[in-house]
Amino acid sequence: MRNKSKTTAFMGLFTALALILAYVEVLLPPLFASLPGIKMGLPNIILVFLLYRRSACSAIVVSLLRIALVTMLFGNVMALLYSLAGGILSLVVMILLRRWNVLSTVGVSVAGGVAHNVGQILMAMLLLETAELGFYLVVLTVAGTLAGVFVGLCGSALIRKIPANFLFLDK
Amino acid sequence: MMKQKNVNKRHLRNDILLIIVLLLVAATGAAYLFLFRGFGDVVKVTVDGELYGVYSLSQDRTEDISTGEDGRQLNRLVIREGKAFIQTATCPDGICAAHRAIFRNGESIVCLPHGVVVTVTTAQTQGEPDVVV
Incomplete structure (x- = not known):
């Protein structure tokens, strides 16, 4: 994208x-009361969408910015280290x-979800x-797989429903 | 169009393969953990990787694990009826306190904010009697 201010807005x-x-x-509320700490990974929907509709670079930028902002708002330094390890x-x-x-959006997001936990x-x-910690x-492998399927389905629905020229995504 | 359809089919097949492989890996791990490790008889507590104490599972007790620079970070470890759990903790997320009681060999409760790890193990693997508190 050549237009700098447009990129910034995006x-x-x-x-x-x-x-x-x-x-x-x-x-x-937590999905399973007996297994606390398991999350759906909803922000990953945005990353999957960006990965398919824009570029790897934009997904990296958004991911790192999100981790930094979440840490500043709710977390601490320890949480930052865990988020970064999983996110990267x-x-x-x-x-x-x-x-x-080799995989569809669902497969990609399943692999991403499990990799996050690993x-x-x-x-x-x-x-x-x-x-x-075995x-x-x-x-977490099972949880990551299930969450990945859900996130992948959401992501692929977004990719299908939102046209390539929406918000000039194609430019 | 036909080509795209084949690509989608191949992707779907690979997706399913990936999911099956991941679930199989998890099932193998679970089977290993539950079938081959048996029950433990002591819990080992470590703080930031350093041994804090070893407590027998056969004796009911309550132990306040104090960590942090001024020792004000607390995790209350309770051993009751051969199982260990964290009753209360001052950590922000409370995930360790919500964790169910552990008793199988190798099971653990982790408090990430305080760096506390409680692991079930066997007295033989711990060896040295001088570390048993």
Whole structure:
């Protein structure tokens, strides 16, 4: 995109959307009372959409901005480290899979969801210096898969319904 | 058009394959954890990777795990009827306190904000009697 102010407005819009979804997710009751800490990953809908409709670069920018803003608003430094580990690993996996073109949006978002959880567990192993988090990995793999299917379906619905020229997305 | 349809079909097949593989990996992990590890007899508490204490599961007790620079971050570990759980905690998310009681070998409760990890293990693997509090 050559028009700088248009790019800025775009990034602002999509970052705001991702931020709102992250906030909605905090407000929603936990999905499984016995397994706290499991989230749907709603902001990932925005990232999947950007990945398919715009560019990998825009998804990276929005993801990092969202993590920074959520940390400033609700979190702390520890939460930032976990968010970054999950967010970066998830995005890298999704960008690569998108490029290889072997999966649909649902598959890409499933891989992204699981990668997000794996990234957070790896960070936890690193910070807490313990390798005994295997149980969480099992639970989070299943949770990441289910959340990924939901997010992927939402993302593909958005991609289908919103035309390529909406908000000059194609320019 | 025909070509696009084939691509979509291939994508769908790969999606399903990916999901099946992921669920199989999780199922294998779960089977390993639940079938082959049995029950533990002690819980090991570590704070930021350093050993805080080892407590027997066969004896009911309540232990306040204090962490942080001034020791004001608290996680109350309760052992009752052979199971361990965090009753209350001062951490912001309270995820550790909401976690169900643990008793199988290898199960753990983690409090990320305080860096506290409570893991069920066996006395044999812990060895040294001098660390058993």
